[in-house]
Amino acid sequence: MNHKYWTNAVHKLSSSISIRTQNSPRLLSNSKHVIDARIIKTGFDPNTSRTNFQMESFIKTGQLIKARQLFDEMPNRNIISVNTLISGYVKTGDLVTAKHFFDGMPSRTTVTWTILIGGYAKHGYPLDAFKLYADMYRSMIMLDSVTFATLLSGFNHKIWKNQMIQVHTHVVKLGFSSACTVCNTLLDCYCKCHCLDLAFRLFNEMPERDSVTFNAMITGYANVELNEEAVDLFLTMQKTGFKPSGFTFAAVLNATVGLGNLFLGKQVHGFAVKTNFIWNVFVGNALLDFYSKHGRVEEAEKLFHEMTEVDGVSCNIIISGHAKEGNYEKSLTLFQELQGTNFNRKNFPFSTMLSIAAYMLNLKMGKQIHSQCIVTSASSELQVGNALLDMYARCGRFEEANLVFQSLSHADAVPWTAMISALVQTGYHEKGLDIFIQMCRENVNPDQATFSSILRASASLASLSLGRQVHSLVFTSGFVSNVFCGSALLDMYAKCGSMRDATKAFQEMPDRNIVSWNAMISAYAQNGDGDGTIALFEEMVSTGLRPDPISFLNVLTACSHCGLVDQGTKYFNSITELYHMEPRREHYVTMVDILCRSGRFGQAEKMMAEMPFIPDEIMLSSILNSCRIHKNQELAKEVAEQLFNMKVRDASAYVNMSNIYAAAGQWDKVVVVKKAMRERGLKKPPAYSWVEINHRMHIFSANDKSHPRWEDIEKKIESLSTRMEEEGYKPDTSCALHDLDEDTRAEYLKYHSERLAIAFALISTSEGSPILVMKNLRACSDCHAAIKIISNIVGRQITVRDSSRFHHFKDGYCSCGDYW
């Protein structure tokens, strides 16, 4: 924008000789008369004119010194000579010399003023530009649309609101308010500075509008996420027949992404086709972005192949889009194709590719991309550097990660946070904590992302004592009112089993956004409080906040945990019917899960046939789990077959498969599954449970006799077993899949990790106090049944957090109602 106005100003400068006189600026006179007057007044000299022209050429080619020499040697200079020289100094940013010549001029034209105003505006001194403009206004110099445009181009922030309003007043006073171009400039400026109220008032008051007016207003709305307003205005624009620009399309598509409105976006797509804008690469990219953000990569891909012109941006969008949907193979192929093009390599989606390598734990691919990053010097970019670090750390190569870490600047919190978050995400919580402590020692201030990571570590460790320490650090760092830190705090307390602290954190937040509401709703959902989840969701809606896909996912998850089929169906349908959004893959996964858990396999199959996705492994695994609960052997075998052919990476799916075959007595298939698991390099992660007693973590794995108090633990388990049998407990030996006899299997079950942790907690804490035990995997159904009875025998509240949710055991019952 800046540049365009500037060129205009220079253009005006060269043609000004025929339009303006310096002494009667506000008089309109015929041009012939003006030229005559100038010749008499300035002693118009063809030689001067020629030299001015030469000076201008020198300035254009960056030879300011030569231009200055010419100027110094000129026998007769006129006002144009000085204007040209000033514009030369302005161009190089030497505003002091420019001002020096400006001050030395006996008289100045509008152009002179405008050049210098433009200089200040362009080089980031909008206030100086405004002061000069105010002098100009007071000196009764004629203002024109270029002056306004030049001045306004410097305002880029709300802080200049008062100055903009003053300019607006002048525009009205001088009779420019009916000039469309001037008003457009002003409107654009208001929008750019996020003064949308003023922009909209001006928009309404304009006697005449053109396409530029609409485009500016729509872009303005979209930029501050007034999405509905942007879309409405776009529709009005269509009705009134004004032509959109590429920017308008991009803005309105952005707005439809914000609204989550797929239908509307498709309409805009159709309109772009109709108006021939579809060939514009800028519009095409906005559409690609729109489709991939809606999870419609197939449509994006189709468009991508139809586009006559694609650039690096288009490729980036489509590669990242595929990556987001988990089609890594596709991303890889496209990335390889991209390397054969001559697009600027610096813009390649290195960080996306690195995160794919990190996700796939494909170190070889990560290293290849690393070497390309080095060749293109992209590795020096912070984002790429962090992605590299993350990739190595996740692949378990902490040495390489550390090398990358050392090469990044340490003054900033970002690389520290990347290192910490990589460690936390890969389960090295203590190491992450060590780095955090080192970071604090080196006086690097943690930012909200650092705290979020550390809080996540505390949540994963379920270490309430650590979480509380971090809480006080967050408090002293002043981040406690930060909505993201606040939400992470809330989440930490909820995951550490303290709903009371979580609720308190939520209530104390000075402002809450969708993230904080979602965190609180999720806390209720994880705890299996279906009614609480729904009540909170409705409360959020009543405050005027629009639920986002995550809010719906939380509500659906709660419905799935609590077997609320009707409620779940209602909320699932409301996504499209009430909120006009497209349900995402994870919504379908949860909805199918809700139906299957309640045994409505027919309905689930119908939904799967109608949904716009192919069922993925998560969906199939959850169906398999429901088949196990409802003993639906028929479907189970079918699903297991599909899963087996998908070559999934999740070991628990194989475990489920082999369980299904084992229960059906198909031992040959069990062998096949186990062999495939070995061949595909998958291992069932070892199950372990842990419990925090007096600020110390005690970790147990099944049959683990290494704890110093093993004898007491064993004694406790044995005495509990006797009592449990009296209460009618019978071990469910199908949970122990070993080719062993019944008694050995039952014996084995007794020493599952969570039971060791509970037994230890029982002998280490006072009578009647609640117990919180964490488990890295899902609890087996025998342990679930056993803990219910134990809670009754010992009269304690026992909470078990497994990989998917909380189980609150009390008086022989579990809060999950055996739905899990």
Ligand SMILES: [Zn+2]
């Ligand atoms: Zn168990």
Ligand SMILES: [Zn+2]
């Ligand atoms: Zn339960």
